[in-house]
């Protein structure tokens with residue numbers, strides 16, 4: 001089976017499709033994959049992503065050794081900060097971010113799915129950003145490193161830790177992690193960016 005095609009993977013992808021769409025259609029992130037992207041919009045998107053990324057990574061790093069020793073979780077927030085510094089921008093502040101509970105295997109898998117999945121989808125964003133803004137644009141965060149290897153390792157872990165009864169709680173944790181991103185993006189957006 002290819003990574004990301006197990007029953008758990010199909011469940012998580014279907015359950016979180018609306019939450020993913022709320023992010024990829026969000027006023028702060030949608031420009032990332034348009035030809036109208038400029039450096040200011042790229043910097044705003046990275047700055048807004050910083051706080052939930054930093055918080056969720058810290059929570060996962062704190063929980064993972066008890067539940068999945070040897071996984072080799074790697075954080076990406078240093079790459080995000082390096083891209084921001086290269087663009088001359090400040091990261092967003094992470095106060096007020098609520099993340100899901102990660103003390104159970106299902107909770108950990110749900111939150112990790114959001115982090116590892118966004119690493120996986122980020123490769124496409126990096127290619128687009130470089131094409132529109134130029135090959136010298138700092139894209140360490142989106143381009144990632146060893147993206148396919150991380151994606152395979154994640155599904156090996158997730159499918160090993162979760163049985164059918166874990167599908168729903170893992171999806172709930174993933175939805176809560178997505179919601180932490182969405183709520184923070186809303187806080188970072190200008191009123192004119194938001195619907196209604």
Ligand code: HEM
Nearest residue numbers: 004013023024029030032033113114117118120121124181
């Ligand atoms: C403009 C913003 C975004 C775009 C255009 C985008 C695009 C994509 C794409 C194209 C994929 C599929 C990659 C592939 O199959 O090769 C993907 C997967 C994924 N992305 Fe995003 N993404 C965005 C933002 C985010 C954010 C902010 C997060 C989480 C914080 C996220 C989480 C995920 C997850 C979990 C998957 C895996 C879905 C699966 O199970 O296959 N994405 N994304």
